[in-house]
Amino acid sequence: MxxxxxxxxxxxxxxxxxxxxxxxxAHAGDGALYGPVAPKGSxxxxxxxATNQEVSATVGTVKMNDIAPLGSSDFGFMPKGNYTAQVGxxxxxxxxxxxxxxxxxxxxxGAPKLVEEPPFKNKQKALVxxxxxxxxxxxxxxxxxxxxxxxxxxxxAHGDREINPVKVSLALFDGDRKVGDLKxxxxxxxxxxxxxxxxxxxxxxxxxxxRPVSD
Numbered sequence: 001m002x003x004x005x006x007x008x009x010x011x012x013x014x015x016x017x018x019x020x021x022x023x024x025x026a027h028a029g030d031g032a033l034y035g036p037v038a039p040k041g042s043x044x045x046x047x048x049x050a051t052n053q054e055v056s057a058t059v060g061t062v063k064m065n066d067i068a069p070l071g072s073s074d075f076g077f078m079p080k081g082n083y084t085a086q087v088g089x090x091x092x093x094x095x096x097x098x099x100x101x102x103x104x105x106x107x108x109x110g111a112p113k114l115v116e117e118p119p120f121k122n123k124q125k126a127l128v129x130x131x132x133x134x135x136x137x138x139x140x141x142x143x144x145x146x147x148x149x150x151x152x153x154x155x156x157a158h159g160d161r162e163i164n165p166v167k168v169s170l171a172l173f174d175g176d177r178k179v180g181d182l183k184x185x186x187x188x189x190x191x192x193x194x195x196x197x198x199x200x201x202x203x204x205x206x207x208x209x210x211r212p213v214s215d
Contacts, residue, residue: 038077043096047073047087048209049106050133050198057087057104057112059094067106072209075101087112105133108198108205115158117194125162126187129194132157134204138197139173143181165189172197172206179204 038044047057047064049071056065060083062076080098084091087104092112096102101117113133120127132138132153140150140159149170153159167186172179172195185193185208197206 039079041080041098042077043080043098044075044077044101045096045104046075046102047104047106048196048207050196050205050207051106051108051110055088055106057085057106059083059085059096059104064104070205070207072103085112085114103131103194103196103209105131105196105198107133117192118160120160120162120190120192122162123190126165126189127192128161128163128187129192130159131194131196132159133196133198135200136174136202138179138204139175140195141171141173143169143171145171145173145176145178163187172204174202174204180206182206183208 045059045062047067049055049067049069052069054066054068056063056067058064060078060081062078064073064076067073080096082093082095085094085104087106088110090110090112092114094114101119103115103117105113105115107113115131115133117129128140128150130138130140130150130153132155135155137152137154139148139152141148149163150159150161165187167184169181169184171181182195187193191210194209195206196209197204199205
């Protein structure tokens with residue numbers, strides 16, 4: 001008959017301690033990989049720099065540093081509330097609601113403007129959004145002008161269209177006049193691809209900015 005040897009208590013305690021430390025390290029590794037998780041009810045904000053100079057911005061605890069010309073920061077999160085957004089040397093009072101997404105736009109004239117980004121939750125399709133920050137109504141069409149992709153968007157408004165994932169070449173129109181062809185863009189399931197258009201008097205600057213779907 002085989003006799004089972006009882007494991008000494010100090011070995012059992014040592015093993016428990018080692019496994020506990022490994023679990024803590026694994027958890028810390030996950031945090032480093034995925035970043036902090038936004039608490040329920042948070043508000044989300046990012047910066048889009050529509051100028052030709054680098055800029056930084058701060059809203060509450062969210063800092064968006066050294067954003068390149070025509071570039072965008074990632075979304076940061078914080079509690080909802082009333083804040084003063086500081087963009088370069090300019091400031092703007094903002095009210096941010098819970099579970100809302102916003103883009104703070106640094107306009108070519110140096111002024112900041114806050115626009116809302118309604119969340120998109122369809123993980124089977126992509127969303128094309130036009131944020132029209134110009135003084136004219138604009139339409140997003142196929143490059144040949146035959147098909148509307150996003151119907152005419154009024155100044156200081158946005159327009160959306162859900163479409164299947166695909167790589168497309170589109171163009172921006174002011175009425176029947178083509179403003180210009182856009183860079184080809186790849187549409188991915190669960191992502192919002194946003195066209196920010198700034199400028200005035202027919203001189204427009206359209207730039208694609210992408211972000212993942214919100215959970």
